[in-house]
Amino acid sequence: MSLAAEAFVSQIAAAEPWPEKATLYQPLKEDQILLSDSASSLAVQTFLRMCGLPVQVSCCANAEYMSPSGKVPFIHVGNQVVSELGPIVQFIKAKGHSLSDGLDDVQRAEMKAYMELVNNMLLTAELYIQWCDDYTATEISRPRYSSPYSWPLNHILAYQKQWEVRRKMNAIGWSGKSLEQVYEDVSQCCQALSQRLGTQPYFFNKQPTELDALVFGHLFTILTTQLTNDELAEKVKSYTNLLSFCHRIDQTYFKEDKGSRSV
């Protein structure tokens, strides 16, 4: 969307209150969704819960194709469809709900920088492990991604997605990295997050912000998803304050689902 169209849309968005029947779309939870998409979806859900906005989660096999940007999750609010955490945060800000209003300019700069760190390192590492590591791609990613489709579409779509992700890794220079280097990068990213968090309850002391939602989404998903080996989860587990951070947000915002989740 061009900038003028975006500004127009956000003005319209500001006019309407949050409806009862807002829906969040993601791929099928049990069979299809992969680590990176699950992390992004959980981040958006956490953010909406932190804002106190109710949303229904709907799982569809073709969520990726319904999305305006090709990425999941996306939310359907009123007659607008917005995808990805960044645009969703702006959309919700236009409606008058914001978690980061209390921050000054320097803190806001820090928050955005850390969000980019998570996107740059954690998300890219998740994509790399899923699609560029042959063993994981063959055992987990391709079967799961193509599970709703029949032969030969499942093969075509899975290989197409793998090819796309590998091209992207090539363009940003990650294709030359080995798996150990990627794990090392994840570890450094977690170390940076852990040092920034320190002993505070949230990244910006008492109030949760979109950064907390994003970090929770990724870390919780890494901790609770079964991959071919546990090395990624082990890297995260070695930072105890991040573990307690995830636990705290889980308890605070997801307590009604407590029975079905466990760290």
Added chain:
Amino acid sequence: MLEDGLLLLFMHTNMAEPMELLCWGGDWDLPSVHTDSLIVLAYAKFSGAALAVKSIDWTWRTITASVPQLHFEGSTVTEPTQILNFLRKQRFNADYELTAKQGADTMAYIALLEEKLRPALLHTFWVDAENYANLTRPWFTSHSPFPLNFFVPGRQASLALSRILLTKAESPLLNITEVEGKIYSEAKECLNLLSHRLGNFHFFFGDRPTSLDAFVFGHIAPLIKAPLPSGQLQKHLNQLDNLCQFCNTILKNYFTDASAEKRMDCSPTATHDPVDANLQKLTQLVNKESNLIEKMDDNLRSSPQHRPHRHDTKPSAPASENSTRA
């Protein structure tokens, strides 16, 4: 080529470690026009590492080497982050005074630069038609040997375009015009955030420059200094005084020697300054007699001696200078 050799010799006289850095050459008052090379050069200056800087201009390495590249005792390191790690292991650490939180902030801000600013920089220099045709392509063509000058700029441009499209464009619409608005607005926001974070300080973490300063310098210096025909991002950056001041401070404090020596090195057709013509004459004289090299080195390094030399020769007629310049 002789001037190249002289340049290396001048820099070698004060060096102990034979660490060699390959990078693109400099122009527009900068030691290098390439962002990644600038990052490494700046960090080396901040941490006190002595590097033998070898420019790959006019060599076959313009197409074979991935720049910047550090050679030391047989091992080769590429990519700015890896080179910085390597330098830290060699005990050239500009970050040792940072707290753990500041170290974490460094990583975060570097990620911000890479995600938000780098695509717009690539676009400004390599994809924007006017800039590419009038500035970038002529520069890289003139700094590559025949026949590589036909391939090098085009290859860099297509790499830049594909990187922007693959990372920023939404997959159904792989069209650069859709993405342009988005990447420039993100880049402007990133510059604003950096400006807010820098505030009134000289460097990002107090009074000493660190690796974050090197990264920011590497990204914004070409944008400030390059004479871009169409530069909306450059205009935006020029309004952020503290960032321009930051860049100029680093250039003045850490790179004045390099830029003065580079001016000796530039091609004759580009100099219309009679002072530079004099320096050119001098270098040609030195080529003939090698024992004058030490005397030249001493004269040029101590700048108070250097300035009166310039003022004395300035009033002399430029015509005579041009005729004697062979």
